[in-house]
Amino acid sequence: MIITDTTSSDSDGSSSLALSGRFDAHEADGFRAAVDPLVEAGTSSIDVGLSDVEFIDSTALAELVRLMKRCREIGGDLRLRAPSDPVRVILELTRLDAAFEIV
Amino acid sequence: MTDSSLDAYRTWASEPLQERPRYSVVIPAYNEEWRIVPTIGAIATEMSRLGQPWEMIIADDGSTDTTVELVKDLDLANLQLLVAEQNGGKGSAVRRGMLRARGDIVLFADADQSTPIEQFGELEAKINEGYDVVVGSRAAEGAEVENKSFVRKVFSGGLNLIVRHVFRIPVADTQCGFKMFTADAADRLFRRQLIDEFSFDLEVLYLARKFDMRTAEVPVRWIDAPGSKVEAGKVALEFLRDLAIIRWNDLRGRYKSDNHDLPEPQLAATGL
Known part of the structure; x- marks a missing residue:
């Protein structure tokens, strides 16, 4: 899985990122490493783009x-x-x- | 999401087929509660997109978790669930599914989506060229293999050497859980299949060679799914034992006629 197009907006506490490829248990740690710092920095609204994700498994759904x-x-x-x-x-x-x- | 693709899936999910399916996809499942629903979703989406009538068969293998209940609750019109009262081995589950399939072309695919269903068309192209059996291969030139452990690579490499040179099965990867058959080939092979465990693939490919069926190997992209139930060392020993059993069965003439009739499922839970 590749995480692309990460943007943050300090003014309204929002961020967006886009994922591509296969989002499964192998990718869960990488996803967590990308999003946890956002939340810890005060980002409360996150927009995750999934248009290029070909498969998502239960572990990724849990994430x-x-x-x-x-x-x-x-x-x-x-x-x-x-x-x-x-x-x-x-x-x-x-x-x-x-x-x-879902938007 | 494209409306036409979504519509195709919705129709498949809600309206039972009125015609014989072009394709059947058989998925063996043993304690797959964590993986089965995303796999069904991915396969249903892609197969519906192809625009041909098709059916899915989940061949439970005596699961003791909630796999059966989860699949039943989906209530998909063209999904047939075959429930086994006890665990009989992957080979037994695949056989029940394959002998139940009604499609002109029958694929069995592992429940972990380790070989993405998007490669269906590449195998089908070989069937359309006239092959009877098409094997998804992690060992053929052009295959992409991700996250496969070193131990599994060593075992599979060694076993493949034995398979090719001692048993003269012309396939570099006998064990990939993504194989396609014409309806006639599936019927003939799986009615004779005797091995219920992991090595049933090997037996089926051995029989395909014995019956002079045309067999092709297609490189696939394969991703080792976390939570794999395969224990490489144990499986390697069973594999060697089963090679001897297959040869012995053949010498005794046990493949000359059908060994199985069409199985009756204990419960056809959803659809069809």
């Missing part, structure tokens, strides 16, 4: 849930942007589409 909870704990939220076909279907089948804000 997104973990990040969503952390964002909400500090008054923000996690948004999933433009999930690819398979990611959208996987979110629906796991019923996580109702838990996340």
Whole structure:
């Protein structure tokens, strides 16, 4: 998985990043290493682009849930942007589409 | 998401086929509660996008976790769930699925999505060229292998040498869980298959050579999925034992006729 297009906005405490490739358990540590510093620095709203993610497994879904909870704990939220076909279907089948804000 | 692709998936998920499927995808599953739903989602999306009638068969292998309940709850119209009352080995689960399949072309794929389903078309192209059996291969030139452990590389390399030179099976990777068959080939091979464990692939490919079926190998991208149930050392010993068993079975004439009829599932939980 490649994490690209990371942008931060100090003024409103938001950040966005885009993922590409396969997001699975092998990539969970790298994802956590990229997003945890954002939350620790006070970023409460994170926008994760998923349009180029070809597959997401349960470990990666758990990482997104973990990040969503952390964002909400500090008054923000996690948004999933433009999930690819398979990611959208996987979110629906796991019923996580109702838990996340998907734009 | 493209509307047409989404529509194709929604139709597949909600409307039972009124015709014979062009494709069947068989997924053996033993205690796959952590992996099975994302795998079903990825495969359903890609296969629906192809625009041909198709079915999915989940061949449970006596799971003791919530795999069966999870799959049932999906309530997908063209997913057939075959439930086994007890664990019989991956080979037994694949056989039940393959003999239940109705498609003209039948793929079995591991539940961990280690060989991404997007490579379906590359194997199908070989079937369309006239091959009976097409094997996804991590050893063929052009394959991409990610995260495979050193131990697994050593074992698989050594075993492949034996397979090719002693048993003259013309395939460099017999064990990749991504293999495609014509309906006729699947029926003939899996009705004769006797090995229920990990080495069933080897037996099937041995039989394909014995029956002069055309077999092709296609390089695939393969990613070692975390949580693999394969224990390389134990499997290598079983593999060597099963090579001898296959040869012995053949000498005794046990592959001359069918060894299995169409299995009746204990429970057809969803769809079809």
